[in-house]
Amino acid sequence: MAIMQPDERARRLLRELEHHGYRPTPQREAVCWALARHGGHPTAAEIVDVVKQHGIGQATVYNTITTLEKLGVIQSMPLNTDEHTRYDLDTTPHMNFVCSQCGSIIDCHAPQLDLMLAQIASTAGATFESANVVVYGRCERCKN
Amino acid sequence: MAIMQPDERARRLLRELEHHGYRPTPQREAVCWALARHGGHPTAAEIVDVVKQHGIGQATVYNTITTLEKLGVIQSMPLNTDEHTRYDLDTTPHMNFVCSQCGSIIDCHAPQLDLMLAQIASTAGATFESANVVVYGRCERCKN
DNA sequence: AATAGTAATTAGAATCATTCTAAGGTTGAA
DNA sequence: TTCAACCTTAGAATGATTCTAATTACTATT
Numbered sequence: 001m002a003i004m005q006p007d008e009r010a011r012r013l014l015r016e017l018e019h020h021g022y023r024p025t026p027q028r029e030a031v032c033w034a035l036a037r038h039g040g041h042p043t044a045a046e047i048v049d050v051v052k053q054h055g056i057g058q059a060t061v062y063n064t065i066t067t068l069e070k071l072g073v074i075q076s077m078p079l080n081t082d083e084h085t086r087y088d089l090d091t092t093p094h095m096n097f098v099c100s101q102c103g104s105i106i107d108c109h110a111p112q113l114d115l116m117l118a119q120i121a122s123t124a125g126a127t128f129e130s131a132n133v134v135v136y137g138r139c140e141r142c143k144n
Numbered sequence: 145m146a147i148m149q150p151d152e153r154a155r156r157l158l159r160e161l162e163h164h165g166y167r168p169t170p171q172r173e174a175v176c177w178a179l180a181r182h183g184g185h186p187t188a189a190e191i192v193d194v195v196k197q198h199g200i201g202q203a204t205v206y207n208t209i210t211t212l213e214k215l216g217v218i219q220s221m222p223l224n225t226d227e228h229t230r231y232d233l234d235t236t237p238h239m240n241f242v243c244s245q246c247g248s249i250i251d252c253h254a255p256q257l258d259l260m261l262a263q264i265a266s267t268a269g270a271t272f273e274s275a276n277v278v279v280y281g282r283c284e285r286c287k288n
Numbered sequence: 289a290a291t292a293g294t295a296a297t298t299a300g301a302a303t304c305a306t307t308c309t310a311a312g313g314t315t316g317a318a
Numbered sequence: 319t320t321c322a323a324c325c326t327t328a329g330a331a332t333g334a335t336t337c338t339a340a341t342t343a344c345t346a347t348t
Binding site for chain 1: 220222223224239241243244250252254256257260261264265267268269270271272273274275276277278279280281282283284287
C-alpha cells in the first residue's frame, strides 16, 4: 500500500462521515484534518490541543472521534504503556509495535495476519470482525 | 497445555513474588488467590471487591497487581469495550477473542502466533518481548 | 528481648481522561 | 418563517487509578 497523504486521509474521513449522514461541519473538518496531519497515533488530548486554537471544544473532538470509530474508519488502540487511548488511522491488517524503552510506535504491515487471526477465531466457532495486535519489544535504535 | 487449577495458579503467583524478594504477606496471598479463583479475566475492581471482605484495602490490591505485572506473571489487557483494565493470567502465546455483542472473552491458544509476530517485528529490526492480541467478532452463540 | 531500619499496608485525598448535561446555535425542508 | 432535528459548547460529573502520609509488621543485629 502506498503511503496515504494527509489531505487524502482527511478527505477520506470526511467522506465517510457525509456518506453516513453526518454533516461536514467546520468543526468536524478541523478534527479530521488534525487527525490526518498528526502522522502517528494521536490521542484525543493531542487533537483537542490542536483544534482548540480554532475555538473548538473538547466535547466536539470526543464526539467526532467516537463517531469515526463507530464507522470503523479509525480504530482505538489502548496500550499498557499509556494512560491515553491512542487512535490508529490505518485500518488495514497490521500490527502495532511499541518499543518498551522509548515508547515509539511502529506500524508493521502484515497482510497475512488477519487471515491467521480469523482462522484461530473460527476454531472457537467465532467470526472475525477486527483485530488489535500490539507487540512490545525493543526497536531497532534501542536494542543496541 | 493442561488447564491450570486455581490453587496451582495462586501458588505460582506467590512463588514468583517470593522468588523476587517480595514477602508473602497475608494480603498478597489473598490477592493472588482472588486472581487465581476468578477463572476469567479479572479487573482490579473485581479483586478489590473480593478481598475487601478480609479488610484488605484497594491500594494493596493495585500495588500487588502492578508488581505481578512487572514480574511478567500476569498481563494487562486493555480493551476497547471496557472502561476497566482486565488482566490475563495466561501468559502463553494466545489471542483473546472478545464478542462484540455479548462481551464474553475467550482465550484462543495459538502456539504459532508469537513466532509470526516475532518475525514481523524482526522485519522492522525490532525484538519481540510480549504481545497483546485482541480479536473482535461474534462468538459461537451470538452469531446465530 | 530490645532496637533500628526497611518493607508493607491503609484510608482517604488527589488526579485526570473521558462522559454527561443543559443550554444555545445551525441547518434545511415545508 | 417555522419547526424539528442535528450540532456544538462550557463546565460539571464520573470513576478508575495513583498518590500521600501515617501506621504497622517484619528482619537482622546487638
